[in-house]
Amino acid sequence: MGERLRKLGIRLAEARSTALFQLATELPAAVLARTLGIDITVAVKWQRASAGDWGAYAAEISRRQGS
Template sequence: MAVFSKPARNTALLDLAAGLPAVVLSRLLGIPIRSATRWTQYSGASRSAYAADLSRRQKGELRKSQ
């Protein structure tokens, strides 16, 4: 029985790239920034969506601590 791991790897990379900026993906996985940027572009993710989500999370944390 053959096990094909590349499709699973690519799916996992696309999922991570959709949720993280390229620089974070690069540092987290130890891949070159150019590769991380390409994966982020392939996933269709935008940097503004990540920044907006991060901002919402930080505001939520501030409210909880007050």
């Protein structure tokens, strides 16, 4: 399968990185780690690289629940 994709010009490593980068912008690190089965520290690194700001999101949720 990998060889067929390469012949079509699809680079697997780049496609995987792109997919992880996109997911890291959309999901909190804990969810990303649990869903993909990767270590939380790896998920946090992907999130930081993608500039996902889930700290602000968590603070907002916390404020909503406290009201």
